[in-house]
Amino acid sequence: MLTVADLLTSAGSFRLGPVDLVVPAGRVLVVLGPSGAGKSMLLDTIAGFRTPRRGTVRLDGQDITRLPADQRRIGVVFQDAALFPHLSVRDNVGFAPALRGRRRSPDVDELLARFGITQLARRAPRSLSGGERQRVALARALAACPAALLLDEPLSALDQPVREELREVLRATLLDLALPAIHVTHDRDEALRLADDLAILDAGTLRQTGPADQLTHQPTDAVTARLLGWTELGPATRDADGLHVGDLPLDPAHLGTAAMPGTVYYRPEEVLIGGPDRHASASLRVRTKVVEVVPTVPLARVLLATTPPLAALVLHRDLPGLAGEVDVTVPGHALRIIEQTTPSPPA
Template sequence: MPPLLEVRNAQLSYDDAPVLRDVSLELAEGEIFAVIGPSGCGKTSLLRVIAGLEQAQSGEVWLDGARIDATPTHRRGIGLMFQELALFPHLDVAANVDFGLRLQGLDATARAERVTEMLQLVGLPEHGARKVHELSGGERQRVALARSLAPRPRLLMLDEPVGALDRALREDLLAELGAILRSQSLTAIYVTHDQEEAFALADRVMVMQAGEVRQVGPPLEIYRAPADAWVARFLGRTNLIPGQVHPPLPSGPPSASPPPRVPSSPPSPSQRDGEGVRGRGRVRVHTPIGDFILPTPLPTDAAPGPITLLLGDERAHIERAADPSPALNTIVAEIVAQSFHGRLLRLSVRTGGHDLSFAVDPPPPGDAWGVGESVRITLDPAAIIMIPDGSS
């Protein structure tokens, strides 16, 4: 099935400053697609090009199999919802929702039915006669969404729609938005600088930086395997250590060398697998803070040499470091700070001149770790990821 939306090699500059650099994307019908990146990366400019509010210097925009570069914005069949909302303060809620329907030339009865349907959909069935200034921030967001959906757009584009709301309300509205979009089988592009919003809502995510596409894929894939060190840092995954890949370990029985130290509590099956077996194609990486064995084979186009290692904290086991001797897939580090984030404890540690951070379950009551203490952190090999050297 051909994509509903296709952007081909879009280029846009303002005063000779590139804003979009050869950006391409495809959206399937019914897909929710998020675009994330820091401020100024080109996210909003991309939406404006798709909507027809900006004209790219080169490239093409296709919708439903037709090229729409020259089609006026109001004829593209695209709904827009921005953070500013742009509700009309002199109109009541129903008239705001009705605005796009009037432009379509529908009769009064059809418009009234659609307005009622949309207000019911967004949970405001009794709010039609209210003025905009009488609404809460969350209610205004719902009215803006109802207005965007009322004309039955082929594509809905949302630019930071919940960015101005407090965290609890933002999370509630985001869940409602996802349910509404999927209940209506809508195709949507959601722009945000907040990767948690994007990951919670989208089927696929595109990461942008400085007008370029850095990575596209399902949220879990992007989180687990960032394309480069910049993407990892943008996602808050800052445990990046330079390393040197050794040739793949051969298959066969373990070597006669002394076995690695066994943690005081039993490691997970994946930890045992990474530490104790020289499986076919397994990779050993030497770093300034210790050696690590990864369970995944070296890519066929890669060769032993310098890489960046991303140390994830999923299923990490932490204990006081009674024994400072090194072990595979293990770090001995000093706690330099700690803070609570929800149910998790974030430990900032230092080892070998490198600062690392791990979000872990807190220790039992009465057995808390303290700043300045040494801890041993045993990592799950599945949470250790190789990133090609040279990424920034």
């Protein structure tokens, strides 16, 4: 188990933390946040490349906070792969075993095969594509037999098809490993594909943590909601006519959250366009017109003439049936009212 407790670090005027994280063996924690959130700083501190102002890092119960990086038994994969340019692919992967006197370790051959780079064994890093370099970097990190693995956006610089292919290789590899892993990214799809647990980081502050499915469906923080695909609709207000957002009436009975003052968020892929009885537990029902269809793939984005405006994601085959007025419903589980809060600055 990898445990981070009350970790606080800084660089210039930027402060990260305090951060508390627990990553059990065999689980993948994905830290999701925008650029500049402090994700790489967090990994650098855990890995031992940066000294924290306070807090502890424990691995398998041992306090490793003050240990140098090369004594922490933590494997790290960087965004730029950081391969040794003067070594072949095989020698890069076998670097850690060679330091232990195992130059012909069978583990190296197994890792080359696992990541599909056996045929590249004699190649130099400069001759490899970006995806190939990252496969080598992953294999090299695992060849050191780490007790924990840190991944600093290793897929972000790759073209989309290569990124998606390597994401699946990485997911399968992490499933096979009985060690704690932390992967940081700003890509929501990547986070949801890899994560057992999620931690949302923004401007150095840990906003929300928990199982990935729980955070995806029940965000309690505006930053978390936006990063996980929820769209802001507007402020919820209550008057003599009931609860509403702009001109849209809300049924609090099916909201699934307290109808407190706050901002309404919804999931566009859950907006249903069709008959009024499409969803019995709808919290929002309205009859309106389609303003615009944006032909995105795989789902088209349909903009509706409501106040405030709603958007829906629909199958392209359903677009011909959207002429004239349409009935729109949003189920309660796809609406959240989130109270606006300002996080306290770190002490």
